[in-house]
Every structure is written in structure tokens, then in C-alpha cells.
Amino acid sequence: MIVSKSFFQRKNVVQIAKELLGKTIATEIYGQVTSGIIVETEAYSFRERGCHAYQNRMTERNRVMFEEGGVAYVYLCYGIHNLFNIVTNKSDKAEAVLIRSLQPVQGEDLMLERMRTTSLKRITSGPGKLTKALGIDRTHNGKDLMTSDLWIEEGIRVAKKDIVAVTRIGIDYAGEDAKLPWRFYLNDNAWVSKH
DNA sequence: TAGAGGATTGAT
DNA sequence: TCAATCCTCTAC
Numbered sequence: 001m002i003v004s005k006s007f008f009q010r011k012n013v014v015q016i017a018k019e020l021l022g023k024t025i026a027t028e029i030y031g032q033v034t035s036g037i038i039v040e041t042e043a044y045s046f047r048e049r050g051c052h053a054y055q056n057r058m059t060e061r062n063r064v065m066f067e068e069g070g071v072a073y074v075y076l077c078y079g080i081h082n083l084f085n086i087v088t089n090k091s092d093k094a095e096a097v098l099i100r101s102l103q104p105v106q107g108e109d110l111m112l113e114r115m116r117t118t119s120l121k122r123i124t125s126g127p128g129k130l131t132k133a134l135g136i137d138r139t140h141n142g143k144d145l146m147t148s149d150l151w152i153e154e155g156i157r158v159a160k161k162d163i164v165a166v167t168r169i170g171i172d173y174a175g176e177d178a179k180l181p182w183r184f185y186l187n188d189n190a191w192v193s194k195h
Numbered sequence: 196t197a198g199a200g201g202a203t204t205g206a207t
Numbered sequence: 208t209c210a211a212t213c214c215t216c217t218a219c
Contacts, residue, residue: 078203170203174202177202
């Protein structure tokens with residue numbers, strides 16, 4: 001079952017980041033489906049410095065963060081990697097959840113081909129890697145997540161005790177906000193990004 | 196319009 | 208520990 005817009009348009013981005021663990025993200029490109037279970041996420045809000053939209057600063061890049069929840073925010077990081085976020089909350093409340101790691105479910109062969117490797121190990125364990133494995137790039141920026149080529153589905157049930165909350169990665173510049181425990185992952189899951 | 200740097204990754 | 212790599216943002 002596809003996750004509906006109302007799920008993403010709720011106010012609490014941290015809660016949504018937690019609840020996304022266990023759900024499935026899928027793409028269909030040239031008729032070929034690849035998908036994976038979300039095992040690691042991070043929350044971002046206009047209220048804190050780690051966020052591109054901190055203090056409601058809108059730029060050409062982060063414009064879609066100000067749209068209604070349920071669309072994709074994809075941007076290029078370090079000139080090399082596409083990072084995939086799900087925009088949440090109502091319009092003009094710029095919040096999003098970064099998807100950091102997946103556990104492959106469907107289309108493994110195609111993922112291996114895209115990653116130019118023969119081992120499934122760690123193939124989607126990292127925000128830059130999972131976009132490449134699923135074929136997500138900036139052409140998906142602003143796309144509605146209920147469409148036929150990029151969507152979120154219900155997945156596995158996750159127990160609260162299996163969710164670990166820690167600080168986010170790569171936002172040292174955010175000062176005190178870098179200490180927020182807004183990164184979530186499934187305990188003991190082999191597909192979580194290393195760090 | 197130039198210059199700096201980044202929500203990363205993989206090799207050394 | 209460091210380079211790859213290029214787009215975005217800021218300041219001039």
C-alpha cells in the first residue's frame with residue numbers, strides 16, 4: 001500500500017523520520033522496478049542550523065522544501081552525489097527527512113549494475129549510494145511521491161525498542177544544533193551506513 | 196562574476 | 208587522511 005500525503009504533511013518531522021523506518025522506497029525507471037526498506041533517516045527543519053532552509057531562507061536549490069509534504073527534494077552534494085529527501089509538513093513549513101540507508105528488496109541485479117559491483121554488501125548503505133542504486137537523480141526533484149515512478153510503500157513493522165536515535169552526520173557547521181539526536185536507524189541492521 | 200565550500204564516498 | 212567534482216551561495 002502506498003503511503004499517502006497525509007502521512008508526510010503532519011507537523012512533527014522528527015516523528016515522521018522515525019516512522020519512515022521499515023517503509024519501502026521504490027522507483028520504476030524504463031519499466032524496471034528497484035526498491036528497498038528504509039533503515040536509516042535524518043530529520044531537518046527550518047528551525048535549526050543543519051537545514052538548508054534554516055530561518056526560512058529560500059533559494060533556487062531548496063525551493064521544493066517549502067512545498068507541501070509528500071514531494072521529493074533531491075540535490076547534488078559535493079559535486080558528486082545526489083541526496084534524496086522527502087519533504088514534510090504543510091507548505092511554507094520547510095522540513096524534510098533525508099533517507100540515508102536502505103536494505104535492498106527488489107531489482108538487486110539492476111542495482112548491482114548501476115553500482116558497478118557484484119556484491120550486494122553495503123550497496124545502499126549511504127545517502128549518495130542509495131540514490132545511485134535506485135536511479136534517483138535531480139530530475140526527480142520536486143516530484144510527487146505518489147507517482148508511478150517514485151513512491152513510498154508500507155513495509156515491515158518496526159518495534160520502538162529497535163530504533164536508535166543519535167546525532168546527525170556531516171553537519172559540524174550547525175553548532176549546537178549538530179547535537180540534536182535527529183538521526184534514526186534500526187538497531188543491528190547490517191545495511192545502516194557506517195560511521 | 197569570482198571564490199569558497201558542501202546533509203559523501205572510496206582509495207591511500 | 209585526502210582527493211574527486213560541480214553546483215550553489217555569498218560577497219564584491
